[in-house]
Amino acid sequence: MRLNRIIPCLDLRDGRVVKGVRFEGLRDIGDPVEIAGRYSDAGADEIVVLDVSATSEGRSATPALVRRIREVVDVPVVVGGGIGDVETANRLLDAGADKVSVNTAAVMRPELIESLRDRFGRQCVVIAIDAIRRDRMGWELLVRSGRGRTGLDAIGWASRAVDLGAGEILLTSHDRDGTRSGYDLGLIRSITRAVSVPVVASGGAASWRDFAAAFASGATGALAAGVFHEGQVGIGDLKRSLLAAGKEIRTC
Amino acid sequence: MDRSIYIVDTGVANMSSIEAGFRRLGVPVVRGVDPGVVATATAVVLPGVGSFAAGIAAIDRNGLRASIIARFDEGRPILAICLGLQMLCRGSAEAPGVAGLGVIDAAIEAMPPAAVRPQMGWNRIEASGGPMLDSGDAYFANGFALRSAPADWKASWSEDEGDFIAGLERGRTVACQFHPEISGRFGAGILARWTESAFEAEVVRCV
Numbered sequence: 377m378r379l380n381r382i383i384p385c386l387d388l389r390d391g392r393v394v395k396g397v398r399f400e401g402l403r404d405i406g407d408p409v410e411i412a413g414r415y416s417d418a419g420a421d422e423i424v425v426l427d428v429s430a431t432s433e434g435r436s437a438t439p440a441l442v443r444r445i446r447e448v449v450d451v452p453v454v455v456g457g458g459i460g461d462v463e464t465a466n467r468l469l470d471a472g473a474d475k476v477s478v479n480t481a482a483v484m485r486p487e488l489i490e491s492l493r494d495r496f497g498r499q500c501v502v503i504a505i506d507a508i509r510r511d512r513m514g515w516e517l518l519v520r521s522g523r524g525r526t527g528l529d530a531i532g533w534a535s536r537a538v539d540l541g542a543g544e545i546l547l548t549s550h551d552r553d554g555t556r557s558g559y560d561l562g563l564i565r566s567i568t569r570a571v572s573v574p575v576v577a578s579g580g581a582a583s584w585r586d587f588a589a590a591f592a593s594g595a596t597g598a599l600a601a602g603v604f605h606e607g608q609v610g611i612g613d614l615k616r617s618l619l620a621a622g623k624e625i626r627t628c
Numbered sequence: 629m630d631r632s633i634y635i636v637d638t639g640v641a642n643m644s645s646i647e648a649g650f651r652r653l654g655v656p657v658v659r660g661v662d663p664g665v666v667a668t669a670t671a672v673v674l675p676g677v678g679s680f681a682a683g684i685a686a687i688d689r690n691g692l693r694a695s696i697i698a699r700f701d702e703g704r705p706i707l708a709i710c711l712g713l714q715m716l717c718r719g720s721a722e723a724p725g726v727a728g729l730g731v732i733d734a735a736i737e738a739m740p741p742a743a744v745r746p747q748m749g750w751n752r753i754e755a756s757g758g759p760m761l762d763s764g765d766a767y768f769a770n771g772f773a774l775r776s777a778p779a780d781w782k783a784s785w786s787e788d789e790g791d792f793i794a795g796l797e798r799g800r801t802v803a804c805q806f807h808p809e810i811s812g813r814f815g816a817g818i819l820a821r822w823t824e825s826a827f828e829a830e831v832v833r834c835v
Contacts, residue, residue: 378788379750379765416812421750421767446648452767452810453645472644474769474810497640497678499748499769543769544748574748596749626750626765626812 379626380618381421381597382587382611383576384604386411388457389429391441395554395602402428405605408441413448415604418611421626423449424546424576424599426477426504427457428521439471446472454502454546462491469496477546479504480519483526483533486540493541503542505530507563508550515563522550530563531570538571545575546599552580554602559586561593568594583609584617591623631827632656634669636696638686641675642807646709649809653816655823667695671826672704676711677769680736681723683711693729700731705800705826707819710770713796713803722772732796732803734778739771740790746771751786751794753806758782758797760821764814766794766806773805800825 386393386408393411394402405411412423425445427438442455455468456477465476476496482489482503492501506522507515507530515530534545547567549560559577568575576597577590583603590598603609618625633650637643637659650657666672674696676683687693699706700716708716717728720736728736739747747768755763761784768786774793777783786794786805796803802822808815 377752377786378744378747379752381749443644446644447651450649450652450810450812450816452807469642470644472648474642474645474807498771499677499746543746572743572745574744596744 377624378596379421379624380591381576382419382614382625383422383424383597383599384415384420384611385424385426385578385599385601387601388425388427388441391438393605394428395605409444409448411605412445412453415611416449416451419615419626420451420611422452422454422597424454424456424477429457439467442468442471442473456502456504456546461488462495465492465496465500469500475500475502475544477502477504479506480524482537483517483519483528486536489537489540489542493543498541498543501542502544502546503534503537504546504548505534505537505567506548506550509560509563514566518550522553531566534567535570538573542573544573545571547575547577547595549579553578555580556582556603558582559590559593559595559598561589564590564593564595581609584614584621587614588618588621588623631670632658633671633673633823634665635659635673635675636666636692637661638676638683638690638692640678640683640686640711642677642809643675645807646673646675646809649816649819650823653820653823661690661692663691663695666692667698668704670705671823672699672706674706674708674712674715676709676715678711679722680711680714680720680728680772681726683715684723684726684728687715687729696729697731700801703799703801705822706802707822708801708803709809710805710807713774713805714772716803717774720772732778732781734774734776736772737775739773739792740775740788742789747788751788751806753794754785756782756784756795756797760797760802760818760825761795761804762814762817766804766808766811766814768806770805
């Protein structure tokens with residue numbers, strides 16, 4: 377019985393967890409090792425760590441920090457931000473990441489996805505997709521933490537990324553990110569219809585009902601940051617609500 | 629007596645997660661590919677992620693095939709994880725013609741067809757009735773699996789639009805299709821029980 381995943385996300389800047397709205401106006405939340413350990417203990421099914429400043433500053437998430445997070449987290453850890461080549465991915469996996477998440481570099485050089493799959497296997501390769509709604513035209517793919525437009529169709533890119541070797545899609549709605557107005561369910565449905573790999577929904581979660589709606593729309597994981605950081609939603613309470621609503625959730 | 633766990637490091641595994649899993653239990657770990665150590669160390673972990681062919685090639689490149697088979701034949705403790713379980717089998721539909729280690733007399737098949745593949749996430753396990761594997765929720769990352777139970781093994785099962793083997797145990801050999809090292813408290817319990825049984829066995833041998 378497949379179980380839906382609850383995934384807190386730590387957006388990092390200069391080694392600290394930060395949070396903004398639509399990727400802007402970042403403010404300090406705390407120490408990533410302490411926060412990752414707390415979420416893991418509370419029942420998070422996976423932890424995503426994204427260095428949001430990495431791509432724009434031309435560097436990647438630090439292996440030393442990943443190593444410290446690995447020591448305290450006993451569920452899968454996904455690391456992303458500024459990963460542009462196989463060796464950088466290797467350093468992060470060797471430090472203790474179970475999967476790497478690639479965004480901008482994969483769009484610029486799609487063959488990177490094939491290289492990552494050939495070296496580490498599809499199960500290590502997460503392709504992060506930031507999408508913004510176009511008027512009646514579907515969704516456009518964004519890069520560089522939402523600051524760069526591509527003109528590409530996000531759904532077409534998802535299909536291509538899976539063909540090249542992506543094992544999972546981390547799908548963020550740029551329109552909903554940080555807004556607490558619910559996940560973009562149309563986007564989730566469109567992407568999960570187009571690809572067979574697991575899709576993790578991101579952007580807009582405010583209550584347990586948003587998580588339930590994401591799962592009902594085809595996502596197998598639902599990611600959130602702000603609602604967890606600020607205690608608006610507790611992971612234990614969230615899981616109890618989803619269980620009570622009949623959703624399949626990890627309980628131990 | 630050596631109280632550390634020896635993890636076979638063939639370059640195709642999530643070594644750091646496994647090491648951290650044992651360290652959280654206070655168990656020291658050593659990684660390496662010494663055929664003599666693999667054959668005789670008290671407790672050996674055979675990990676693996678990625679493709680069957682690449683995993684088996686790494687075993688053979690390091691000259692470990694005979695060591696692992698000998699270890700199994702002598703009943704020395706082995707914990708095989710994910711691709712490690714698959715490599716212990718005769719072969720895999722993922723790589724026709726590539727010979728597995730053959731200590732589990734069964735062949736790996738594709739997972740049942742489903743809307744979401746590969747399986748990447750948590751799934752519920754029905755216990756084997758053996759002392760090592762219990763019922764609970766574990767993290768999987770696989771597109772292939774055993775679909776029928778080999779003779780002489782206690783099998784734990786999971787289901788994802790069709791049944792598949794989540795784990796096998798036989799004496800002090802435990803093989804998990806899931807990843808106990810990143811399966812929360814449930815997984816940590818399995819690592820702890822296997823480790824304890826491995827070192828108990830060593831005490832008996834010393835006497």
